[in-house]
Amino acid sequence: MTNQSKKITLIGPFGVGKTSLFKRFVDNTFSEDYKSTLGVQIQKKVITMNDGSQLSLILWDTEGTIKVSEGRSSYLLGTHCFVYVFDLSRIETYENINTQIKYLKEKFPNTPVKILGNKLDAVNIKNVEVTLKDLQVEYDFLASAKTGDKVDELFLEIAVDLVN
């Protein structure tokens, strides 16, 4: 059994709930107060895998930027998996998402990207799904940091993918 560490970086526009997802996963807490992240904050969560080995997920919660290229690129270096977060309740956070994902994949061709729509609790899922389809937005998870819906599932899927 080997213990490994992997860096996961959360990126996306301002106020989409990256920090809330981060806190929900690490501390299982949620706050309605919005405090913009300056620079980056780092937390760690250790996951025990099925084979008994332990995986340390080192989570980098970066400050929001409209475009990925506007962020501090050095924070993205060495990332083992990106989580691109958008806000389901604000179309401006995902109407150009494909351009951002394309940029990210060009810059980091060997790093997987998970796309997550947050604030599922604040929208009508059927209407949002239509909009997402119209805009050809491909996503991996629709989640809610507030209720905790699909948050653990996202990080556990990443953990399994990284170990395998």
Next chain:
Amino acid sequence: MKQTNRLELLKEILLNEEKEVTSELAEKVAQLSSILNEEEELAKKVNPLMDRKINQLVDEMPKKLSPVITQSLKNEIKNSQDAVIEALFPIIGKLIKKYISHEMQMLNAKINKQLAETFTIKGWFKSKKNKSRVVDEAFLATDKPELIQILVVEKESGILKASYTHADKETIDEELIGGMLTAIKSFVEDAYSGGNQNLETIAYDFYTLHIQNFYNYYIVAVINGLYTNEVKNKVENLLLDFAANGVSKDSINNNELFSNKLKLFFSDKSI
């Protein structure tokens, strides 16, 4: 004349020339046989030829092989650039340190000479009276620096590769320290130097984080106490020695092995 004698005479006339040739050939074969079978004789004939050929090879080899070897080396270095740089980093670091140390000694000697020429005996007595040097030494003795933690961190990801913490010192999670230090380093290096310089120290109260940068990783030595140039120099030498002797591809990929190496190397080291 009898029939038989005539035939003998005819034979002699016809074969006389061939007999001479055969005799000459037999003599030459005997000579060659002697050369081939007797080592000394053979050596006399062959050695000059071999010497000539060897000299010719020595002359031609660099011309013919040099481009091939150079190209192979170039390819090898190009294909394993990271490994080569990783191996050279500590050696280059030592060379640069040695050079700087030498230059500093020269500068020091120059300053001392200048001071000796500038200050009078009266000034010397005055400084003695103040006992400033004695005070400095006493201060240094009471605040002896201590190496309390060593962290080896992957440069880009900030992932901790190995750590060693002095038995009676406890800190927060070392993996978080590795990540935060990398973020701070990235921020400072981006903000003030355009990426060409490295953050080398972070000071906090009595603690100094000495950061020694290598190609793919950096080593942080946490020092408690007075961090003077002398201490900095000792820590640099220790870390360069460790990087040159204790870091290998195997150890980098095996955190447990790497941490054990770190412990073995630093547990009995004082600064």
